[in-house]
Amino acid sequence: MFTGNGIKIFTGTSHTELAEIITKRLGVTLGKAEVTKSGVGESHVRIIESVREDDVYIINTGCGEINTALMEVCIMIHACKIASAKRITAVLPLFPYARQDKKDKSRAPITAKLVANMLQKSGCDHVITMDLHASQIQGFFDVPVDKLYAEPSSIQYIRTNFDLSDIVIVSPDAGGAKRATSMADRLGVDFALFHKERKKANEVSRMVLVGHVKDKIAILVDDMADTCGTLCLAAQHLSEAGASKVYAMVTHGILSGNALKNVEQSSLEKLIVTNTLPQSENVARCSKIEVIDIGNVLAEVIRRSHYGESVSKLFDEVPY
Numbered sequence: 001m002f003t004g005n006g007i008k009i010f011t012g013t014s015h016t017e018l019a020e021i022i023t024k025r026l027g028v029t030l031g032k033a034e035v036t037k038s039g040v041g042e043s044h045v046r047i048i049e050s051v052r053e054d055d056v057y058i059i060n061t062g063c064g065e066i067n068t069a070l071m072e073v074c075i076m077i078h079a080c081k082i083a084s085a086k087r088i089t090a091v092l093p094l095f096p097y098a099r100q101d102k103k104d105k106s107r108a109p110i111t112a113k114l115v116a117n118m119l120q121k122s123g124c125d126h127v128i129t130m131d132l133h134a135s136q137i138q139g140f141f142d143v144p145v146d147k148l149y150a151e152p153s154s155i156q157y158i159r160t161n162f163d164l165s166d167i168v169i170v171s172p173d174a175g176g177a178k179r180a181t182s183m184a185d186r187l188g189v190d191f192a193l194f195h196k197e198r199k200k201a202n203e204v205s206r207m208v209l210v211g212h213v214k215d216k217i218a219i220l221v222d223d224m225a226d227t228c229g230t231l232c233l234a235a236q237h238l239s240e241a242g243a244s245k246v247y248a249m250v251t252h253g254i255l256s257g258n259a260l261k262n263v264e265q266s267s268l269e270k271l272i273v274t275n276t277l278p279q280s281e282n283v284a285r286c287s288k289i290e291v292i293d294i295g296n297v298l299a300e301v302i303r304r305s306h307y308g309e310s311v312s313k314l315f316d317e318v319p320y
Contacts, residue, residue: 006086007306008051012060012072015278018093019059021295026303031056035072043068045075051085055306057128058088059298062096063254063277070096070115074122081123089126089305090119091298093276094224094252098133116140128301130276130294131223131251146311148301150251150274151179152318153292155186157249157272158219166244168192168216172207172234180221190216194234207237214242224252225271228259232266239267252276253289260286296320 010031011019023030032048058080060073073090080088100111112134119127120143127141130148138145158167164187171180171193184191192211218238225231225248235246246268253273255263263271264286271286273279274294283289300319304311 006054007057007302008049008054008085009057009059009302010047010076010080012058012069012076014063014065014069014072015059015061015093017278017280018061018275018295018298021275021293022059022299022302025296025299033076035076037068043071043075045072045079047076047079047083051080051083053084053086056080056085056088057091057302059091059093061092061277062094062098066096070118074118077119077122077124087125088123089128089302090124091128091302093130093294093298094254095129095132095137098137101134101137112137113140126305128298128305130274130298133223146301146305148294148297148311149315150276150292150294150297151183151186152314152316153274153294153297154221154249154272155183156318157292158187162217162219164189166217168211168213168218168243170194170211170213170218170220170234170238172196172220172222172230176222179223183221192218194237196230207233209237209241213238215244217245217247218243220246220248222248222250224254225250225259225273226254227257228255228262228266228271231271232262232268235266235268245269247272249273253279253282255282255289260289263288 008031009023010033013035034046036044058076060069077088097111097115103110127145131150132147168190169180169184171177173196177193181191192213195208220234231248238246247270248268249272251274270288270290272290274292279291296319301311
């Protein structure tokens with residue numbers, strides 16, 4: 001049984017709903033902290049309760065005012081460090097700047113590495129995140145990084161809601177093929193993928209389907225959905241290729257710009273996202289959005305981390 005002795009969980013302002021789900025699951029109360037913003041835009045943090053010799057977990061995610069969220073985490077880590085916390089873990093369901101993970105053009109920054117440095121310099125001892133855009137981001141850190149996967153929760157959802165003999169897992173691009181083939185293999189179903197050519201970073205010009213989807217329920221799988229241009233275009237191509245229904249499953253539903261409008265007008269039956277980012281407003285505005293709760297996975301990894309237990313079991317199964 002989890003007693004919660006010696007553990008403190010705090011949250012910034014980016015996803016308080018998820019923090020409440022995690023603390024409720026663990027049976028502990030959310031730590032008392034004041035996080036405010038001054039007139040000039042500076043983040044002010046005050047940890048109201050003692051954290052001396054405690055195992056501290058700080059939950060914030062990379063969404064909305066992402067720079068504010070990142071600074072809140074860094075300042076909270078620093079505040080706990082100089083208040084003599086025993087160990088400090090940053091819980092970042094969506095890692096900030098994860099898509100800026102390599103130098104793809106001349107003079108381009110590797111901002112994900114800068115974020116890793118900021119967290120470590122603040123005093124972070126451990127990082128928990130989910131479905132990193134690029135796994136090599138773990139190598140930017142000199143402290144342990146636990147990268148969780150939404151795949152077990154997604155597989156559980158598919159097994160519960162679909163007949164496996166009717167489905168095909170589809171990757172919207174070659175880069176996500178590994179993720180989609182892993183899911184297809186575990187479910188024992190067929191796999192297809194799109195080859196896409198881009199005009200600009202987030203504009204797709206042409207997509208070519210590789211694989212058979214005729215008379216099948218196609219499930220598009222990706223790590224994040226931003227403007228949803230790729231997913232909606234892929235859904236259209238799948239419908240034209242004879243798929244009976246098209247669904248999409250993504251870990252991080254960023255859903256910026258005209259994303260909700262695009263999804264509503266697309267041939268997608270549903271866009272299934274996890275709650276690594278706040279989704280209440282998106283669900284209210286778009287009837288096609290459905291949310292899988294991964295709060296139980298994050299709560300379990302916090303519990304296991306606190307007691308020094310292995311977290312690798314959570315890579316393959318959903319905690320109950």
